[in-house]
Amino acid sequence: MGSGLLPWVLLAYLLIGAGVGASMWRRGHPAAQAAAALVAWPLLVGPAEGAEGLPTGKGPHAARIIAAFAALRASLAEPSGQDLIPAAEVQGMERSLLAADARIGLVDRLLSDPEIAASAQPLQIARARAAQEIEASLREVIQLRIQIGLVALAGDTAPVRSRVQSLAARVRALSEMNSEMNSAEEKITA
Amino acid sequence: MNLITLSTRLLRDPVALIAEFSDPANPDGLRRLMPALLALVGLGGGIFGAVVGSYRGGLQTVYAAAKFPFLLLIPVLVCLPAIHAICAACEVEVRYTRLALAGLAGLARTAILLAASSPIIWLVYSVRIDYHLAILAMVGTLGLVGLPGLSTVVRTLPGSGMLRQAALAGSLGLICLCMAQSGWLLRPFVARPAGEVSFLRPVEEDIFSSLGATVLASLGAYQDWEPEGAGVIGRTGGRGAHEGGE
Numbered sequence: 124m125g126s127g128l129l130p131w132v133l134l135a136y137l138l139i140g141a142g143v144g145a146s147m148w149r150r151g152h153p154a155a156q157a158a159a160a161l162v163a164w165p166l167l168v169g170p171a172e173g174a175e176g177l178p179t180g181k182g183p184h185a186a187r188i189i190a191a192f193a194a195l196r197a198s199l200a201e202p203s204g205q206d207l208i209p210a211a212e213v214q215g216m217e218r219s220l221l222a223a224d225a226r227i228g229l230v231d232r233l234l235s236d237p238e239i240a241a242s243a244q245p246l247q248i249a250r251a252r253a254a255q256e257i258e259a260s261l262r263e264v265i266q267l268r269i270q271i272g273l274v275a276l277a278g279d280t281a282p283v284r285s286r287v288q289s290l291a292a293r294v295r296a297l298s299e300m301n302s303e304m305n306s307a308e309e310k311i312t313a
Numbered sequence: 314m315n316l317i318t319l320s321t322r323l324l325r326d327p328v329a330l331i332a333e334f335s336d337p338a339n340p341d342g343l344r345r346l347m348p349a350l351l352a353l354v355g356l357g358g359g360i361f362g363a364v365v366g367s368y369r370g371g372l373q374t375v376y377a378a379a380k381f382p383f384l385l386l387i388p389v390l391v392c393l394p395a396i397h398a399i400c401a402a403c404e405v406e407v408r409y410t411r412l413a414l415a416g417l418a419g420l421a422r423t424a425i426l427l428a429a430s431s432p433i434i435w436l437v438y439s440v441r442i443d444y445h446l447a448i449l450a451m452v453g454t455l456g457l458v459g460l461p462g463l464s465t466v467v468r469t470l471p472g473s474g475m476l477r478q479a480a481l482a483g484s485l486g487l488i489c490l491c492m493a494q495s496g497w498l499l500r501p502f503v504a505r506p507a508g509e510v511s512f513l514r515p516v517e518e519d520i521f522s523s524l525g526a527t528v529l530a531s532l533g534a535y536q537d538w539e540p541e542g543a544g545v546i547g548r549t550g551g552r553g554a555h556e557g558g559e
Contacts, residue, residue, distance in 0.1 A: 166343065167413075
């Protein structure tokens with residue numbers, strides 16, 4: 124191979140890859156993804172994404188929200204579902220739900236401290252309401268998918284529009300609850 | 314997603330696949346798809362490498378099969394941050410994750426096409442063509458099947474106008490240069506039938522001086538080309554080093 128720096132460069136590359144892979148493994152990523160990071164870690168260690176990225180924190184419902192909206196997008200990609208809802212609108216609702224969920228995750232971490240939990244009843248109430256609202260929104264997404272399926276049979280798009288408006292209203296309500304949680308959180312931490 | 318389904322989607326509509334897995338709402342998309350894409354690059358590149366190595370046969374077949382996937386991967390892994398910077402400088406706003414996924418998907422697409430073209434190369438090599446022609450056949454095939462892969466990346470970049478064209482030209486030029494030099498560092502792939510089998514040759518000169526000599530030799534105009542050590546990882550090599558293969 125030659126007596127130059129090449130073996131050391133390769134060793135350093137693999138060591139960094141092993142570090143990235145081990146970090147992913149510790150955070151619960153599947154073994155295949157951690158192993159792939161060993162070879163292709165530069166693809167994963169990019170510069171920080173800008174404002175267009177999703178909320179950075181993860182809440183207890185994040186996986187379900189992402190799965191629900193992925194299924195919704197799949198329904199909208201069907202011939203009968205195309206052009207029913209703008210992609211930006213779907214993405215906006217998903218981002219809002221994930222942001223609200225990330226907020227719940229933050230509150231959960233705060234409440235895991237027994238001293239705070241003992242004197243944080245308003246925060247617990249706001250947290251429970253927000254969680255209920257996310258659950259209701261996820262049910263709304265399922266209903267929306269059913270309506271999209273019905274469009275294929277009946278051809279009437281009005282119920283879909285109505286469901287979208289209902290879902291958007293729930294998402295707006297969640298944003299208002301975020302403000303409630305914020306003020307409750309500020310009172311506790313003051 | 315299994316490899317067959319993924320291959321189908323990569324060949325039919327790679328842009329839709331990239332859009333789905335690089336959506337900001339799907340933050341784990343790249344990580345989830347990466348093992349399967351790397352497997353496709355390994356399989357496709359490995360098959361083509363084995364066929365190319367079969368020109369010499371024996372252990373060279375295994376060596377070339379092991380090295381070829383890295384010939385495809387190294388340029389993307391090395392150049393991606395620079396390409397992202399070029400895009401940013403040209404005001405082409407593309408997320409790093411999307412660019413990484415596009416690069417990897419383009420590679421996987423190229424690897425599938427390389428595997429598909431392997432029987433043709435095998436057939437050409439089986440009639441015992443000249444060594445230099447064998448190298449040109451490999452390089453030509455790589456260039457030809459690389460185009461659909463590159464088009465995948467091109468179609469992923471947003472925007473329009475002169476700045477986008479400049480970003481594309483800069484990015485593609487960088488990738489092509491890096492791939493050519495990676496191939497030079499990882500040689501030999503095609504070895505002379507009577508040549509010595511080796512996993513890697515000493516690092517010497519660069520791809521352009523060698524390709525020039527190869528093109529002239531394939532036209533019958535042999536010249537006295539003598540490689541010398543080059544770069545921070547190179548060391549001096551003699552004429553004998555070049556005779557093993559490329």
